[in-house]
Amino acid sequence: MNDAPRWRGTRGEWYVVVQVGLFLLVGLGPRELPGVSSWGPPWSLVTLIVGLVLGGLGGLLGLAGLLYLGANLTPLPHPKDDATLVETGAYALVRHPIYSGLSLAAFGWALVVASPLTLLYALMLFIFFDLKSRREERQLLRKFERYAEYQKRVRKLIPFIY
Helix, strand or coil, X not given: CCCCCHHHCCCCHHHHHHHHHHHHHHHHCCCCECCECCCCCCHHHHHHHHHHHHHHHHHHHHHHHHHHHHHHCCCCCCCCCCCCCCCCHHHHCCCCHHHHHHHXXXXXXXXXXCCHHHHHHHHHXXXXXXXXXXXXXXXXXXXXXXXXXXXHHCCCCCCCCC
């Protein structure tokens, strides 16, 4: 057991702090920069519809990930001591469905608010989740002997692609 104080972030606590900051940026951050305008009609209607669909799909994927993970859920990129490996449900589609769902919802939100700047924030969130999942996967490889085979079989964040 690690006796280091939590503020040192030995289990990845700082990832959670950055994650919350990125959520706030996506949801509440500035949407416009001088000289960079949002798209107008007819694209605004198209992006609204596509954004709502992406947001809904992202929400469903993230919720499915939460439900299948159950008691294993932790915001830290470090599994709980009593965690079990989940490979079914949303976890048969991607290894990190909560991260995927939140990223998809962020891209959907950016399209709904018609903001190229918010699209950039959503991309930053996706890159952050990729980095956080790398740390998490190092821990999962140590904890579960079947995890390496699971990595070969199931994509990390984008079904069938990445």
